[in-house]
Amino acid sequence: xxxxxxxxxxxxxxxxxxxxxxxxxxxxxxxxxxxxxxxxxxxxxxxxxxxxxxxxxxxxxxxxxxxxxxxxxxxxxxxxxxxxxxxxxxxxxxxxxxxxxxxxxxxxxxxxxxxxxxxxxxxxxx
Amino acid sequence: xxxxxxxxxxxxxxxxxxxxxxxxxxxxxxxxxxxxxxxxxxxxxxxxxxxxxxxxxxxxxxxxxxxxxxxxxxxxxxxxxxxxxxxxxxxxxxxxxxxxxxxxxxxxxxxxx
Numbered sequence: 001x002x003x004x005x006x007x008x009x010x011x012x013x014x015x016x017x018x019x020x021x022x023x024x025x026x027x028x029x030x031x032x033x034x035x036x037x038x039x040x041x042x043x044x045x046x047x048x049x050x051x052x053x054x055x056x057x058x059x060x061x062x063x064x065x066x067x068x069x070x071x072x073x074x075x076x077x078x079x080x081x082x083x084x085x086x087x088x089x090x091x092x093x094x095x096x097x098x099x100x101x102x103x104x105x106x107x108x109x110x111x112x113x114x115x116x117x118x119x120x121x122x123x124x125x126x
Numbered sequence: 127x128x129x130x131x132x133x134x135x136x137x138x139x140x141x142x143x144x145x146x147x148x149x150x151x152x153x154x155x156x157x158x159x160x161x162x163x164x165x166x167x168x169x170x171x172x173x174x175x176x177x178x179x180x181x182x183x184x185x186x187x188x189x190x191x192x193x194x195x196x197x198x199x200x201x202x203x204x205x206x207x208x209x210x211x212x213x214x215x216x217x218x219x220x221x222x223x224x225x226x227x228x229x230x231x232x233x234x235x236x237x238x239x
Binding site: 029032033035036039040043046047049050052053056057076079083086087090093121124125 | 196
């Protein structure tokens with residue numbers, strides 16, 4: 001890479017005011033990294049649940065413990081946010097929802113819907 | 127492949143895998159919410175059925191490719207020293223392949239026993 005220009009770089013996170021689409025984008029990243037970090041535990045649970053009736057019961061118990069419930073909520077929130085923000089990105093790819101007002105509204109909608117859907121889905125599957 | 131073309135390829139893969147992950151997740155969550163297998167036998171029969179088994183393996187591959195592109199972009203944005211960046215990327219790639227094999231092993235074993 002040959003970016004030798006002397007453009008000012010101003011990325012002090014405490015001083016820049018992030019627009020709502022930026023907040024949505026950061027949550028997209030955070031939830032993505034969280035799901036990546038959660039992969040080993042998810043695969044462990046799948047492996048355990050398929051290992052036999054004992055393992056199945058063990059996985060079931062783990063998912064219904066306090067840790068399990070919080071974990072499932074966070075996974076469902078992440079999944080819902082990624083799902084909705086992903087659809088928003090795909091629509092923007094085909095030039096739908098690019099205008100400032102619409103882009104701000106959909107970003108806010110995604111940010112708010114994420115945890116609500118997370119709660120509903122976690123309650124639904126547990 | 128040029129830098130530009132490889133970026134375009136990553137962009138396309140990210141969207142293609144996203145669509146499959148999105149649709150299949152919708153199906154998985156819907157089943158778990160409204161028609162969850164009641165016991166180990168039903169769970170094993172469902173996950174181990176020929177069609178779902180292949181769909182799950184495809185899901186695993188899609189998630190790993192999607193996670194690779196996403197995590198790679200995050201690491202490249204925040205880790206600048208080239209040696210640390212390369213090491214981190216290598217570890218992520220290795221861990222993704224390992225997790226893919228682990229999941230595939232569980233999904234294939236359940237069809238054999």
